[in-house]
Amino acid sequence: MRTELTERLGIEHPIIQAGMSAEGGPALATAVSGAGALGTIGSIGAGPDVLEQQIKRCRDLTDKPFSVNVVTFDWAPFGQQLLEVAIEQQVPIVTLSFGNPLPSLERCRAAGVKTLVQVQDLESARAILHAAPDALIVQGNEAGGHTGRRGTLNFAAQVLDLAGNIPVVLAGGVGNGRGLAAALAMGAAGVVMGTRFKASEEFADGGPPESAAVLRWQKDAIVASDGSNTLYDEILDNAYGLAWPNQVTGRALRNRFTQEWEGRHEELRQKVAAEPPFAFVQGLARSPETAINWAGESSGLVDEIKPAAQIVAETVQQAEQLLGQVAARTGSAPA
Ligand SMILES: Cc1cc2nc3c(=O)[nH]c(=O)nc-3n(C[C@H](O)[C@H](O)[C@H](O)COP(=O)(O)O)c2cc1C
Numbered sequence: 001m002r003t004e005l006t007e008r009l010g011i012e013h014p015i016i017q018a019g020m021s022a023e024g025g026p027a028l029a030t031a032v033s034g035a036g037a038l039g040t041i042g043s044i045g046a047g048p049d050v051l052e053q054q055i056k057r058c059r060d061l062t063d064k065p066f067s068v069n070v071v072t073f074d075w076a077p078f079g080q081q082l083l084e085v086a087i088e089q090q091v092p093i094v095t096l097s098f099g100n101p102l103p104s105l106e107r108c109r110a111a112g113v114k115t116l117v118q119v120q121d122l123e124s125a126r127a128i129l130h131a132a133p134d135a136l137i138v139q140g141n142e143a144g145g146h147t148g149r150r151g152t153l154n155f156a157a158q159v160l161d162l163a164g165n166i167p168v169v170l171a172g173g174v175g176n177g178r179g180l181a182a183a184l185a186m187g188a189a190g191v192v193m194g195t196r197f198k199a200s201e202e203f204a205d206g207g208p209p210e211s212a213a214v215l216r217w218q219k220d221a222i223v224a225s226d227g228s229n230t231l232y233d234e235i236l237d238n239a240y241g242l243a244w245p246n247q248v249t250g251r252a253l254r255n256r257f258t259q260e261w262e263g264r265h266e267e268l269r270q271k272v273a274a275e276p277p278f279a280f281v282q283g284l285a286r287s288p289e290t291a292i293n294w295a296g297e298s299s300g301l302v303d304e305i306k307p308a309a310q311i312v313a314e315t316v317q318q319a320e321q322l323l324g325q326v327a328a329r330t331g332s333a334p335a
Contacts, residue, residue: 003184004189005169009038011037013315014037015191016067017032017038017040017197018193018197019040019097021043022046023045024040024197024203027061028200028203028308030061030066031200031202031309032309033064034064034309035312039062039066041055041069043082044071047078048084048085051068051082051085055085055086065093066092068095069094070082070095070097071098072100073100073248074099074100075243076099087113093114094113095117096117097139098146098244101128102128105117115134116136117135117137118137118138119138121148121149121247122150122155125138129166135167135190136163136166136167137171140155140172140173143296144195144294145250145294147172147248147251152170152172152173156170157186160186160188168187169183170188175298176315177314177321179301181323185326195299197308198222199219199302200305200306200307200308203308214287217288221253221293222253222302223303225295227299227301228300230252230254230295231251231252234265235262235265236251237249239281239292240272240281241269241272241277241280241281252295255289256289257291257292
């Protein structure tokens with residue numbers, strides 16, 4: 001499946017595995033890249049040393065292109081330092097998201113690193129298109145993790161009309177080949193999938209043993225979800241004591257923590273502020289029933305924990321089949 005995205009990035013399939021904090025580590029990224037899509041290591045949640053080790057690990061495991069995701073809101077922990085590590089290590093591709101990614105885009109470009117930027121609103125899309133990234137990722141509200149307020153399809157359609165020759169990639173709600181086919185049919189150059197790859201065998205493989213049970217529970221909860229039990233609410237950030245930029249909030253699966261705190265922003269903010277940094281969220285993380293399970297509505301499309309390479313192969317196969325059927329059904333020959 002060739003698109004402007006695969007051409008520009010030197011990959012075989014127009015699928016990007018989302019950077020998912022430092023947890024989405026080298027095992028997942030290199031399994032995805034090895035399968036011909038673009039694997040990504042996340043960086044938020046750990047320090048520069050961990051990122052450097054993870055980049056080196058990716059290099060040991062694959063010679064295919066992979067990406068490093070850096071979160072660019074001003075007060076993101078270690079934000080700029082993480083970007084500098086990625087540049088020093090000469091990673092092939094960097095993916096930026098949130099806040100103001102423009103200075104980081106310029107920094108990457110000056111260093112000769114291919115750069116993808118994920119945006120959540122139209123104003124940012126216009127500004128980033130003007131700066132001509134290697135691709136623009138349009139992220140809709142259905143997404144897992146942090147996201148904006150726009151629905152994926154109509155937001156992407158608007159941006160596609162503005163994008164000229166810059167490849168546009170859809171993120172948010174894509175969990176299988178139907179989403180990929182829809183994205184390509186509307187003119188996008190590919191998709192990002194996060195939630196689907198969180199429920200892969202490789203996600204967070206190699207993490208601390210004490211988190212293994214929580215993680216297994218989280219993946220099982222994504223499999224069990226029909227897509228209707230996610231929550232988009234500030235309490236998810238209040239639990240960390242972090243404020244994300246305007247119009248950006250987290251989406252996660254409902255659980256005992258969300259049941260207890262949904263909508264009680266101010267109360268939770270005050271409780272968390274009275275405790276040492278990150279103590280509250282670390283307390284939540286100890287139990288599977290309270291740990292924040294970042295995941296989006298595409299949870300409803302996840303029916304099994306699978307190896308990442310199988311997810312890539314099945315997604316491509318289903319999209320190819322569907323696009324062929326569309327051409328046959330509508331009497332339109334593929335271009
Ligand atoms: C578990 C999880 C963690 C995420 N962490 C990050 C992150 O660290 N940086 C980032 O830019 N986006 C992050 N995202 C959002 C993704 O970049 C992407 O937009 C989203 O996963 C796409 O929607 P989907 O979950 O429906 O596939 C995360 C998403 C999930 C599910």
